[in-house]
Amino acid sequence: MNRAHYRYFLVFTLPALAVYVVFAALPLVNSIWYSLYDTDSGVARFVGLENYVYLFTNPTTSERFWNALTNNLEFFAIHLVVEVPLGLLLAALLTSGRLRRSTGLYRTLLFIPTTLSVVIVGFVWRLIINPLWGLVDFPLLGDERTALPTISLMSVWQYVGIPMIFLYAALLAVPNDVLEAARVEGSGAWSTFWRVKFPLIAPQFGLIAILTYIWTFNGFDLVFALNGSAPGPNYSTDILGTLFYRTFFGSSGQLSDLDLGATVASVIFLIILVVTAAYFGLLHRRLRSYEL
């Protein structure tokens, strides 16, 4: 019986495991492996950390890398500071108990931007803030200081539905008798939210923050859709995803370089991995201390 279990387990998981390993897990590991080789001459030659040394010491590549990293941090920070509180506000409004049948309608409408492709998001916002239409006089996307915050806010507009849904689900899970008890004690909607509901959904914020971190450091689509693979003005909207794409794919004025591409990918992977691992390590330790 037990032996049969092993056989069934293998047969049933193997197809999924094969596709997942070959096209997702292994490529990530292999990226690191490739970053240690030089294949420019057609033959793979092991070069150790030479690609990394090149990336960080060559003046052009290192300037581009640090620029993209700083921009990416700003891209992430804007998401965290604007998108999460806005998502919380929307979730709180949806679960305030003041709506009846309209909840579903609002929820669906508010989530629609998340279902759009970035091509549409980029285009519609470029059209709306186009000085020609007169809504905004200032060339927001044409100025080095405002271009990145503008793109970040477009992205916030598109994805605010995600933290909203997570927090909405968490708020719905708050037990009714807890809310009833608060009401009996004469607690108003405002203080019930902050003193009863908020502490109960607080653990969600850590998860949302880490997911936002992963997604923004993996970002590419909106910047590419708006500004192409050498995102201007003067690389002021270049983030790690576009830098990665440009490195392995090439663009005008830059040759395609697969080894250096793998190197950039490995560095981004490390940046994501370290923070994610630290977060879950910390969380795990805290959960363990609760159990004790």
Add this chain to the structure above:
Amino acid sequence: MRINRDRAGSLVTHALLIFFALLAVAPILVIVVNSFKTTPGIFGQPFALPNAETFSLGGYERVFTRGQFVTNYGNSLIVTVGATVATLVLATLAAFALTEYKVRFAPLVGGFFVLGIMLPIRLGTVPIIKTMISWQLMDTLVALVLVYTAMSLPLAIALLMTYFKAVPAAVKEAARIDGAGELRTLSITLPMVRPGLAAVASVTMLPIWNDLWFPLILAPSKENQTVTLGVQQFVGQFLNDYPALLGALTLGAVPLIVLFVVFSRQFIQGLSAGIGK
């Protein structure tokens, strides 16, 4: 007094939600409404509905005659449906096995899959390109189906496991006593996890349809472009033909919006149950 305060509060709640809902939907409406206008109509009164003078279907005509919209649509359908079906089949088998057979390394395999929810698969692009080249799958829709299936499996498996765990053991035991094999037993439980399958299908489809990265890299040629990439290139080529551009954007977005509005409950359930936990 109390009732008055409640009514005021509910008014404020509605007002705020209407404001944000408009903020979410109005830009899309601007695109859709203007796609039915002439170029002077678009720039003369961008926020007005089309009237007898500005109404025109010329944009849509040019989208169909000058772009490859039909091909693009077909490609997106093949890739999205193909990857979604593959994900559903493979994830169902795996999730059933992971919850049903208590073998020693089951938690390890399960954890390995769940890890993928957070993994940024795109960073493996360089090795994926090399694999596709050596398998002669470069610039094919098959390459996209394979990568998207791999990308979607972790969340699908995590989601389906929560549904399979809720199936009573008695159902499966009864099936086995009746002489059903394991595959038959699995198929008997399928109707009970149907909401899970719907949730998986809806969260799987959306990111695939909208993805720009992999179509750009793995299937960039004209005959293999998906709608998202096709529209992106169209935007570059027809910079001055705004009616056609807006028509193309509308055609690219509408199917997914309709699909989402119909399946929004399953989608939201899938998203919050799969990642939020």
